[in-house]
Amino acid sequence: MTIKYHIQDAERLKAELGAAGKHVDTAKRRALSATAKKAATFISRDIRKVFAIRASDVKDQLSIRKYQDDGRALLYTGGKIPIEKFAGKDKRVSITATSKRGKKFKTSRRAATARVRKDKGRKIVRPGGFLAKGRIYRRREQDKNDSALVPVYGPSIPGMVAHPETIRGAQDLVRDELPKEFDRNLDYLLNRS
Secondary structure, X not given: XXXXXXXXXXXHHHHHHHHHHHHHHHHHHHHHHHHHHHHHHHHHHHHHHHEOXXXXXXXXXXXXXXXXXXXXXXXXXXXEEEHHHOOOEEEEEEEEEEOXXXXXXXXXXXXXXXXXXXXXXXXXXXXXXXXXXXXXXXXOOOOOOOOOEEEOEEEEHHHHHOOHHHHHHHHHHHHHHHHHHHHHHHHHHHHHO
16 A cells, blocks of 8 residues: 555645645544554553453553644553452362371362463462452461451553563554554545545
């Protein structure tokens, strides 16, 4: 596809088009918004290739902000994600326990499992993670049953996005798509009027 209108020539295009030059700013705004959304989708897909997380969880922590007059910034905010968002489940596991008399015996208990990374598979949440009321918890002190419950967390979305290959891929996408979007939007606006 050949590009008829280049975004770098926006000021020159305004002067050349005369009265129709008002469409240049509109085309630029639309191109920036569309490209920002495409970059956000690219980042979400790239994260979800590695991590077992839903697209809505990634999108919930995204905000697209205006940067100066003619730019957009993708901001991923938020802390660590509760581990149950990574498909947390309950499982029976065999353990060796010790009686009050000091005798060892085999028994089973409930344990929580989660699949954080797609390449690692489902793992048991250690130490002593268990599922209760839809959340995965563990005891603050492993040996004491009356110690406080502590929720278990996985990685954060900003930490996942910070991977250099993800950033590089998004930058390449913006470099390729922004001129095409600007050309397509300006062509549409000029033909419509």
